[in-house]
Amino acid sequence: MNGAYSVLAIVACLLAIYAARHYLFTLHRMFARQRSLYAGIVSAPWPRLAVLVAAHNEEAVIADCISRLLTADYPSDRLLIIPMNDRSTDGTRAIIDRYADSHPALLRPFHRVGGTPGKAAALKEATAIVVREKLADVIVVFDADYLPGPQLLKQLAVPFLDPEVGAVMGRVVPQNTGVNLLTRLLDLERSAGYQVDQQARFSLGAVAQYGGTVGGVRLSALAQVGGWHENMLAEDTDLTYRLLLRGWRMAYLAHAECHEEVPQNWSVRFRQIGRWAKGHNQAMTKHALGLTVRGPVGWVARLDGLALLGVYAMAPMLLISWVAAVVALLMGGDAIPASLTALLALTMVAACGCLGNFAAFFEVAAAVHLDGHHARLRLMPWLLVGFVVSLVAVSKAAWDGWVVDKLMHRPLIWDKTVRYRRSGREL
Numbered sequence: 001m002n003g004a005y006s007v008l009a010i011v012a013c014l015l016a017i018y019a020a021r022h023y024l025f026t027l028h029r030m031f032a033r034q035r036s037l038y039a040g041i042v043s044a045p046w047p048r049l050a051v052l053v054a055a056h057n058e059e060a061v062i063a064d065c066i067s068r069l070l071t072a073d074y075p076s077d078r079l080l081i082i083p084m085n086d087r088s089t090d091g092t093r094a095i096i097d098r099y100a101d102s103h104p105a106l107l108r109p110f111h112r113v114g115g116t117p118g119k120a121a122a123l124k125e126a127t128a129i130v131v132r133e134k135l136a137d138v139i140v141v142f143d144a145d146y147l148p149g150p151q152l153l154k155q156l157a158v159p160f161l162d163p164e165v166g167a168v169m170g171r172v173v174p175q176n177t178g179v180n181l182l183t184r185l186l187d188l189e190r191s192a193g194y195q196v197d198q199q200a201r202f203s204l205g206a207v208a209q210y211g212g213t214v215g216g217v218r219l220s221a222l223a224q225v226g227g228w229h230e231n232m233l234a235e236d237t238d239l240t241y242r243l244l245l246r247g248w249r250m251a252y253l254a255h256a257e258c259h260e261e262v263p264q265n266w267s268v269r270f271r272q273i274g275r276w277a278k279g280h281n282q283a284m285t286k287h288a289l290g291l292t293v294r295g296p297v298g299w300v301a302r303l304d305g306l307a308l309l310g311v312y313a314m315a316p317m318l319l320i321s322w323v324a325a326v327v328a329l330l331m332g333g334d335a336i337p338a339s340l341t342a343l344l345a346l347t348m349v350a351a352c353g354c355l356g357n358f359a360a361f362f363e364v365a366a367a368v369h370l371d372g373h374h375a376r377l378r379l380m381p382w383l384l385v386g387f388v389v390s391l392v393a394v395s396k397a398a399w400d401g402w403v404v405d406k407l408m409h410r411p412l413i414w415d416k417t418v419r420y421r422r423s424g425r426e427l
Contacts, residue, residue, distance in 0.1 A: 004327040005339075011321035012347045018314060018354030021307055025200035026366045034203050038158040038253065046078050047160050049153060050136035052126050053083045054119050054213075058144035059091040060419045061261070065144050066099050066107070074153040076106060080135055083144075085111045086122040117413075119212075120235035124228040131219060140216040145419055147175060147259040148214075155256035156216045166221035166248025167239070169198070170214040170256030176420065179264050184379055185386050186262040186269070192363040194254065195370050202252035206304035210243070210250055212236030214258040221248050232286075234279025241287040244305060245295035261421050268418045270393045277312040277397035284309040314354045315394035321347055 051069055055062050062083065069081050081103075083096045096109045110126045123141070130136050138160050142148060152170065159165045171194040177187040202208040210217070212235065222228075225242040232238040243250065263269040291297065291305050325344055354360070361383060368376050404410070 004324040004331070005343075007324040008321050008328065008343050008347070011317050011324070012343050012350065014317065015314065015321075015347055015350035015354055018307065018311070019350040019360075021304075022197075022354070022360040022363055025197055025204075026360075026362050028204060029196045029200045029370070030366055032203065034199060034254075038155075038251065041158045041161075042154070044158060044161055046075055046154070047137040047157055048078045048135070049074065049080070049138055049140055049157060049216075050130045051079070051081045051140045051142065051153070052123060053081070053142050053144055054086065054122060055083055055088065055092050055096070055144040056086040056119075056122075056416055057088045057090045057092060058419065059088075059095060061145040061421055062092055063095050063099075064421075065142060065146055065148070066096070068148050068150075069142075069153075070099070070103055070106060071150060072148065072153045073150045074157070079106060079153070080130075081107045082110050082126055082130070083107070084122045084126050085109065086119070087112055087114070087117065116230050118230065118233070120228050120232055121230035123235065124230050127219070127222065127228060131223070136219065138216050138218055139222075141213055142258070143213045143260070145261045145421065146172075146213060149258070152214075152256055152258055155253055156214075159251040159253070160216065160218055162249075162251075164249045165251050166218050166243045166246075167210040167250045168216045169208060169211050169250065169252050170258055171195075171198075171254050172211070172214055172260050173257050174262040175259035176261050176264065179420075181379075181382060182266060182269060183262055183264055184376070185382055188364045188368065188376060188379060188383065189386070190262070191367040191371055191373075192360060195367040196363040197360075198252045199254050201304060202250075204304075205298065205300050207240065207244060207301050207308055208250045208252040209308065210236050210240045213260075214256070218248075221246075224248075232279065232282060234276065234283050237280055237283040238286065241283060241291065241305065241309075244297060244301065245287070245290055247296040261419060263417060264420050265418075266389060270389060272417055273390055273393040274397040274400075277315075277394040278401040280309075280312045281398060281401050284313065311354060312394050313398065315391050316398045318347070318351050318391065319395050 053065055066081065066083060072079070085093050085096055093111055100107045100109045110129065112122055112125065115121055115125065127139060130139060138157065140153065140156055156168050156170055159168045172190055174183065174187045174190055177183050198208060217239070221243060225246050228235055229238055240250065263272055288306065288309050291302060291309070297305065361380065364380065364383065365377065368374060
């Protein structure tokens with residue numbers, strides 16, 4: 001009985017901390033002055049960019065992404081586009097080669113036919129070529145389904161004029177929101193994650209996370225922290241913390257928007273969340289101790305960094321707390337103690353603020369208001385469905401990553417997200 005109470009109390013306190021964190025982000029984003037650095041710069045000594053486009057069996061979407069990049073408003077003598085064809089077995093290679101033949105000065109294909117699978121391994125090999133041949137100062141990374149606008153490369157390049165900035169992240173906006181209920185809910189999540197969560201963390205001096213796409217990395221910073229680690233499933237989270245621990249700053253640019261394609265069915269979404277959770281938890285086990293005890297990191301960034309590392313551990317802890325609550329209820333006799341009722345109430349309220357990909361309900365409401373899409377508030381009750389899916393997917397990923405994979409010696413496998421769009425049908 002006492003043990004169940006203790007577990008429930010610990011989990012309730014942790015959940016309350018996360019809920020308070022999200023309330024802080026929401027209130028700061030709504031009422032405090034926001035940092036809008038770099039937004040007004042339109043002319044500058046632009047750094048040399050190598051744009052890496054990650055592609056594994058992306059024949060459905062790769063043409064649109066390359067076409068957008070070829071029309072980007074960036075000095076052509078400072079730009080090189082490198083589509084990374086990572087062991088594709090469909091028509092991806094032929095499409096890339098066709099564009100390379102038409103634009104030999106701007107586009108240089110990189111075709112991988114072997115080696116370690118996964119985006120991190122492809123980035124490592126492509127980046128090595130860029131460094132060895134001194135092709136760029138900064139790399140910008142896109143996934144193949146992304147649709148960058150003409151000004152986006154300049155927007156992402158501007159912060160690198162600041163020598164303290166090691167990485168930059170733009171805002172991701174879903175382009176297929178009108179397909180069904182799931183895509184509309186994911187639009188709400190993305191809006192909360194970037195409009196509120198990322199912007200508030202950047203303004204507060206916390207951890208503005210590099211998100212793996214629609215972002216850039218300074219090559220000298222990348223070299224200082226040891227380059228890409230191909231054994232990491234979430235190479236972006238891993239790089240965020242290695243840069244943070246070496247004193248590099250990361251910038252978030254809310255005005256640098258890029259469209260993406262979000263999952264259109266729940267099974268694909270379930271696997272996507274699981275992949276994120278497993279990779280994030282892998283980064284947590286690697287970096288939590290180092291962030292706690294060392295590094296030139298301020299206390300705001302240190303506390304937020306630890307909370308960010310632990311965000312995907314909250315789902316299994318919530319399930320554990322529910323088991324503890326059932327045990328306490330069954331062993332408590334006929335009368336339910338007031339202390340147990342209070343703990344259960346605190347757990348239920350706080351749980352809405354820490355699960356999923358920044359899926360805090362109050363952050364969603366603030367983001368909808370800031371974006372001016374007030375009609376979308378009618379979808380708020382349906383976020384409970386996403387909450388349950390996230391709870392199960394994240395908990396399963398934690399069990400697999402921490403227990404099953406280790407016992408069965410299973411390697412971490414990148415689960416590619418299904419594409420729905422076809423080239424020529426962008427928006």
